[in-house]
Amino acid sequence: MPVTNLVSFTIPRVEVMDPAGTVDAALMPDLTPEQIRELYATMVTTRKLDDRMLKLQRQGRIGTFARVLGQEAAHIGATYALAKEDWLVPAFRETGSFLLRGIPPEKLLQYWGGDERGHDFPAGSRMLPISVPVGTHMLHAVGIGWAMKHNKERAVVLTIFGDGATSEGDFHEAMNFAAVFQAPVIFLCQNNQWAISVPYERQTAAATVAQKAVAYGMPGIQVDGNDIFAVYRVTKEAVERARNGEGPTLIEAHTYRMSDHTTSDDARRYRTAEELAFWQERDPLERLARYMRAAGMLDETAEAAVAAEAEAKVAGWVEAFEAKPPSEPEEIFRHVFAEPTPALVAQQEELLSSLNAADEGR
Amino acid sequence: MANLNLVEAVREALRQEMEHDPKVIVLGEDVGRNGGVFRVTEGLFQQFGPDRVVDTPLAESGIVGMAIGMAIAGYRPVAEIQFSGFVYPAYDQLVSHASRMRNRSRGGYTVPMVVRMPYGGGIRALEHHSESMEAVFVHVPGLKVVIPSDPYDAKGLLTAAIRDPDPVIFCEPDRIYRAVRMEVPEESYTLPLGEAKVVREGFDLTLISWGAHVRTAKQAADHLAEEGVYDVEVIDVRTLSPFDINTVAASVVKTGRAVVVQEAPRTGGFASEIATQLMERAILQLEAPVGRVTGFDTIPPLGRLEDYYHPDVRGVMRQIRATMEF
Ligand SMILES: Cc1ncc(C[n+]2csc(CCOP(=O)(O)OP(=O)(O)O)c2C)c(N)n1
Ligand SMILES: [Mg+2]
Numbered sequence: 023m024p025v026t027n028l029v030s031f032t033i034p035r036v037e038v039m040d041p042a043g044t045v046d047a048a049l050m051p052d053l054t055p056e057q058i059r060e061l062y063a064t065m066v067t068t069r070k071l072d073d074r075m076l077k078l079q080r081q082g083r084i085g086t087f088a089r090v091l092g093q094e095a096a097h098i099g100a101t102y103a104l105a106k107e108d109w110l111v112p113a114f115r116e117t118g119s120f121l122l123r124g125i126p127p128e129k130l131l132q133y134w135g136g137d138e139r140g141h142d143f144p145a146g147s148r149m150l151p152i153s154v155p156v157g158t159h160m161l162h163a164v165g166i167g168w169a170m171k172h173n174k175e176r177a178v179v180l181t182i183f184g185d186g187a188t189s190e191g192d193f194h195e196a197m198n199f200a201a202v203f204q205a206p207v208i209f210l211c212q213n214n215q216w217a218i219s220v221p222y223e224r225q226t227a228a229a230t231v232a233q234k235a236v237a238y239g240m241p242g243i244q245v246d247g248n249d250i251f252a253v254y255r256v257t258k259e260a261v262e263r264a265r266n267g268e269g270p271t272l273i274e275a276h277t278y279r280m281s282d283h284t285t286s287d288d289a290r291r292y293r294t295a296e297e298l299a300f301w302q303e304r305d306p307l308e309r310l311a312r313y314m315r316a317a318g319m320l321d322e323t324a325e326a327a328v329a330a331e332a333e334a335k336v337a338g339w340v341e342a343f344e345a346k347p348p349s350e351p352e353e354i355f356r357h358v359f360a361e362p363t364p365a366l367v368a369q370q371e372e373l374l375s376s377l378n379a380a381d382e383g384r
Numbered sequence: 385m386a387n388l389n390l391v392e393a394v395r396e397a398l399r400q401e402m403e404h405d406p407k408v409i410v411l412g413e414d415v416g417r418n419g420g421v422f423r424v425t426e427g428l429f430q431q432f433g434p435d436r437v438v439d440t441p442l443a444e445s446g447i448v449g450m451a452i453g454m455a456i457a458g459y460r461p462v463a464e465i466q467f468s469g470f471v472y473p474a475y476d477q478l479v480s481h482a483s484r485m486r487n488r489s490r491g492g493y494t495v496p497m498v499v500r501m502p503y504g505g506g507i508r509a510l511e512h513h514s515e516s517m518e519a520v521f522v523h524v525p526g527l528k529v530v531i532p533s534d535p536y537d538a539k540g541l542l543t544a545a546i547r548d549p550d551p552v553i554f555c556e557p558d559r560i561y562r563a564v565r566m567e568v569p570e571e572s573y574t575l576p577l578g579e580a581k582v583v584r585e586g587f588d589l590t591l592i593s594w595g596a597h598v599r600t601a602k603q604a605a606d607h608l609a610e611e612g613v614y615d616v617e618v619i620d621v622r623t624l625s626p627f628d629i630n631t632v633a634a635s636v637v638k639t640g641r642a643v644v645v646q647e648a649p650r651t652g653g654f655a656s657e658i659a660t661q662l663m664e665r666a667i668l669q670l671e672a673p674v675g676r677v678t679g680f681d682t683i684p685p686l687g688r689l690e691d692y693y694h695p696d697v698r699g700v701m702r703q704i705r706a707t708m709e710f
Binding site for chain 2: 085086133135136137138152154155156157158186187189190191192217218219220224225226286287291292348349351353354355358363365366369370373376377379380
């Protein structure tokens with residue numbers, strides 16, 4: 023009997039704009055100059071916020087957090103492809119997505135500042151809170167997607183995670199469930215090539231993350247994750263497919279974490295300065311700026327104006343964050359259940375009376 | 385003697401066991417080149433190489449499941465879970481396999497494995513980095529559970545855990561990783577798993593704790609002694625499973641009163657087990673109900689409210705007074 027080949031596959035990689043900012047007109051997504059300016063402003067603002075958060079952390083005004091430096095195009099480009107009624111199920115490295123989803127950014131500062139009230143998002147945000155256990159949240163996107171489909175809503179779900187997350191079993195279960203149920207889910211892997219100190223090659227022996235889609239029966243595409251046009255284009259197509267009932271897609275945004283893993287990490291311990299320099303030359307923000315300058319959409323005055331506006335916004339958010347009244351101890355007992363149990367009521371009472379006793383010096 | 389903190393003591397135990405037994409393998413996320421996020425395994429990768437200090441993909445079930453297989457095949461894996469809050473993907477492997485392989489194979493296959501994890505709160509960390517969930521391991525027959533409270537114990541207990549023929553969960557209170565230094569023997573030594581330690585003698589009340597709160601307990605006892613009110617005996621449980629009820633009960637028979645300090649949520653915690661066993665062993669000597677100072681039955685709060693959640697010296701003193709005045 024002859025051996026037959028059952029499956030063979032290729033994985034497309036989409037690039038629209040090269041590091042010099044030159045675009046392939048045939049692949050350029052349908053974006054108005056206004057939209058391109060909005061994307062640029064969002065990236066600038068995200069970077070300024072990220073920088074400012076680093077300073078706040080160093081000054082002890084917020085706690086440990088995960089920076090997004092270098093990954094602005096990947097998560098902002100993908101989030102921009104969503105409509106208001108769509109859902110976002112993030113990990114923890116998606117600061118720009120907060121801006122696009124209309125979450126007041128002072129909330130993000132409050133959350134990273136160690137105050138859980140920062141996760142109390144405006145009603146109807148359709149964005150889940152930050153999820154710290156790596157690789158476990160994508161199943162929730164599948165469940166939400168299933169519900170949207172069952173409701174006959176045309177909303178889709180974007181879930182974002184890292185390359186490290188693809189090693190967790192839950193990632194594989196989520197991919198499988200999404201494909202089996204044809205859930206309208208877009209899996210966006212921000213492959214920044216590192217999971218703390220573990221490089222991509224140690225995470226998987228597969229040449230791409232995108233090809234993992236093949237095994238589950240869904241399309242898998244790699245995009246240049248530092249090219250916001252490519253990320254937007256590919257995500258938008260996946261969103262449309264999902265909206266039309268054509269099921270899930272896995273997108274690998276090939277990018278780079280230009281910062282330390284978090285503010286507690288020191289990446290110099292495990293990667294070279296040369297590698298970082300290589301990627302700094304491929305900075306996603308500078309790349310978009312180059313395109314816009316050449317297209318006559320950005321001159322020095324406009325650049326300065328965007329920067330100034332971003333600075334002002336960030337300053338306002340920091341002010342709003344610092345003006346928030348401190349959390350009260352009762353907050354610990356709120357939202358454990360819809361109704362506090364008798365034990366919780368008693369324990370809260372116990373805490374408050376011990377604090378009173380302490381005030382009275384007992 | 386060497387003057388070590390808890391991180392260094394754990395590292396010394398790992399290094400000496402790796403030197404002593406070529407079958408000892410360290411594996412986990414970021415344990416190799418990076419030396420672990422708390423730097424516990426720093427230098428081991430350089431000394432022993434990538435085949436014995438193994439950076440794994442990011443998958444706790446993978447780490448523990450593979451360690452089980454390595455142990456079955458004759459190795460002594462010491463797996464690191466980056467924070468105890470991320471062990472749950474591996475809980476299935478621990479409960480369904482590590483704890484029962486010996487039993488299932490009627491002694492034919494065994495799992496001499498250690499799973500180390502930073503544990504507990506007090507470092508203003510992110511969500512999932514502050515939990516004290518030791519009870520979920522203690523409740524699993526076939527797992528041993530060790531929680532050291534100082535560098536000396538950490539080294540001796542970890543060495544014993546690595547040499548132990550059965551799976552051991554080794555919880556390292558990260559709050560005290562660098563809080564204290566003490567003289568620790570340079571040579572290798574073991575401390576028995578299953579022996580509590582009286583860390584302060586006293587006659588009025590027995591104060592029982594483990595991990596980071598042994599310090600809290602000692603401080604409370606010292607305050608009360610300075611004030612000249614009560615003379616409190618403090619016991620460090622050290623290994624929750626197997627639990628040394630004999631030492632604890634002997635103390636309570638002497639003092640007639642007991643208070644347990646645990647950081648974990650109150651309901652279903654190990655303090656409840658201690659109270660029950662004391663009731664069984666010393667009901668006639670107990671002059672008051674066994675008191676508890678615990679975390680609340682809530683999600684541990686993020687940094688801003690963390691101090692309200694954890695047992696503190698003042699709260700322990702208050703409970704001691706209440707138990708004494710009962
Ligand atoms: C289940 C789990 N294990 C370990 C960790 C600790 N941890 C936090 S982020 C991280 C690396 C994540 O890598 P990746 O998925 O690539 O995302 P990136 O940080 O690069 O954005 C690790 C190991 C965690 N948060 N959750
Ligand atoms: Mg990564």
